Amino acid sequence: MLTSSEHLSARSGPGRFDQYFGPGRVHRDLYVDEGLFREEMHRLFGSTWVYVAHESEIPNAGDYVARRIGLRPVLVTRCEDGGINVIFNRCSHRGATLARDPAGNAKVFTCPYHAWSFGPDGACRGRPLREGFGPATEDFPYDLAKPAHVESYRGFIFAAIRSEQTLTEYLAGAATMLDQWIDRNPGCELVVRNGSMPFEIRTNWKCVYDNAADGYHVPFSHESVMRLLANRYGDVDMSYYEGNFDNSPLLVKDLGNGHTLLDQRPLMHAESAWTRQHVLPGRETIWAQLNEQLGEERALALLDGSTGSGMNLNIFPNLMIIGNQIQLLEPVTVNKTVVRWYSTSLTNVPPEINAVRMRMQEDFPSFGEVDDAANFEACQLGLEEVPEAEWVYIGRHMDTGRGETDADGHWKEPVSTDLHARAYWQAWRTVMEGTADTEAGR
Ligand code: FES
Numbered sequence: 151m152l153t154s155s156e157h158l159s160a161r162s163g164p165g166r167f168d169q170y171f172g173p174g175r176v177h178r179d180l181y182v183d184e185g186l187f188r189e190e191m192h193r194l195f196g197s198t199w200v201y202v203a204h205e206s207e208i209p210n211a212g213d214y215v216a217r218r219i220g221l222r223p224v225l226v227t228r229c230e231d232g233g234i235n236v237i238f239n240r241c242s243h244r245g246a247t248l249a250r251d252p253a254g255n256a257k258v259f260t261c262p263y264h265a266w267s268f269g270p271d272g273a274c275r276g277r278p279l280r281e282g283f284g285p286a287t288e289d290f291p292y293d294l295a296k297p298a299h300v301e302s303y304r305g306f307i308f309a310a311i312r313s314e315q316t317l318t319e320y321l322a323g324a325a326t327m328l329d330q331w332i333d334r335n336p337g338c339e340l341v342v343r344n345g346s347m348p349f350e351i352r353t354n355w356k357c358v359y360d361n362a363a364d365g366y367h368v369p370f371s372h373e374s375v376m377r378l379l380a381n382r383y384g385d386v387d388m389s390y391y392e393g394n395f396d397n398s399p400l401l402v403k404d405l406g407n408g409h410t411l412l413d414q415r416p417l418m419h420a421e422s423a424w425t426r427q428h429v430l431p432g433r434e435t436i437w438a439q440l441n442e443q444l445g446e447e448r449a450l451a452l453l454d455g456s457t458g459s460g461m462n463l464n465i466f467p468n469l470m471i472i473g474n475q476i477q478l479l480e481p482v483t484v485n486k487t488v489v490r491w492y493s494t495s496l497t498n499v500p501p502e503i504n505a506v507r508m509r510m511q512e513d514f515p516s517f518g519e520v521d522d523a524a525n526f527e528a529c530q531l532g533l534e535e536v537p538e539a540e541w542v543y544i545g546r547h548m549d550t551g552r553g554e555t556d557a558d559g560h561w562k563e564p565v566s567t568d569l570h571a572r573a574y575w576q577a578w579r580t581v582m583e584g585t586a587d588t589e590a591g592r
């Protein structure tokens with residue numbers, strides 16, 4: 151194995167990471183090596199499209215949110231003309247972070263250090279004591295640096311520091327799945343406006359991503375919440391993870407470029423997801439009110455569209471859509487990661503619908519994510535402290551003959567597969583080795 155410094159100095163190219171991968175396995179160093187983590191932050195997050203914010207978070211001119219691309223601080227801003235910018239939150243003078251709040255409204259960003267100021271498009275607007283700037287530095291890059299590419303896909307803003315693909319090309323099969331997720335509620339706009347529920351977890355960011363389409367862990371990791379619901383309410387959501395759930399119509403799909411989907415819709419939405427959703431505070435009252443206001447058919451359609459989506463859609467490397475939430479993954483150090491859950495609301499619906507969404511969106515992060523976070527931390531501990539055990543297993547269903555191409559052209563496997571991990575690791579290798587071909591594979 152290479153040491154950390156050798157990682158940084160090693161030249162990229164096909165085969166460079168061969169020694170870290172074997173059939174259905176990846177090496178522990180990929181989760182614990184600090185040099186490799188630094189390189190991921192620069193190279194991987196510097197060479198892919200990265201989700202930064204939802205357009206509804208910055209509705210008005212001057213609105214901004216502070217986010218990151220890997221570890222690079224960026225500001226996502228709204229200009230007077232309605233345009234959206236992504237600029238590095240790094241003063242062009244000495245490098246200080248310009249905006250130090252997580253969100254706000256600013257027509258101009260004034261650096262706290264020497265008060266250089268910048269517009270929301272990054273243009274330098276002012277430098278105090280102007281006569282001190284002579285002709286020798288006229289060509290200095292006074293404007294803020296920016297990622298080369300910024301694009302939105304149906305309200306989701308992505309930035310790429312380097313990319314030869316358009317955003318749509320990069321999203322590949324994930325674009326259609328995002329469409330399906332957004333189009334669950336025709337005539338409504340999706341709004342992110344309630345901040346986020348952050349989890350700071352002592353784990354490498356990829357331990358979180360490994361779990362993103364992991365149907366295998368559900369009945370075991372989340373046994374307590376599932377048993378509690380089953381005992382109290384009977385046959386409710388997630389109860390279909392029982393027996394050999396690989397024989398159910400649940401599945402995992404490879405959508406290309408490291409993106410994957412765990413699809414629970416075939417069972418969760420087989421009939422009405424609302425009627426089999428477990429009990430929530432105020433459920434009966436809301437159901438009665440909506441029935442009276444809208445009639446049963448419309449009420450049920452709206453409630454089914456606000457019950458968990460049944461989709462876990464993972465867009466490599468940092469965006470996960472789960473239920474009705476947007477999950478943002480923020481690597482911090484090689485063994486610290488913040489996972490933020492953003493709830494979503496809808497426009498053009500009775501307030502009861504958004505109340506239902508909020509109650510449901512508090513639910514899994516509170517009672518399920520804690521199980522996952524405990525496991526991510528336990529994985530990290532084992533990976534860090536037992537170098538004698540070198541490998542991590544990601545081989546489920548890679549050779550069981552259970553995979554096939556679905557009607558939409560995407561490869562799918564039974565829900566307990568590790569396909570999601572194999573798919574993103576292939577994308578990881580492709581980017582980290584600097585090759586152009588990003589076709590995800592099996
Ligand atoms: S570092 Fe920003 S003005 Fe000096």
Ligand SMILES: [Fe+2]
Binds near residue numbers: 372
């Ligand atoms: Fe989980």
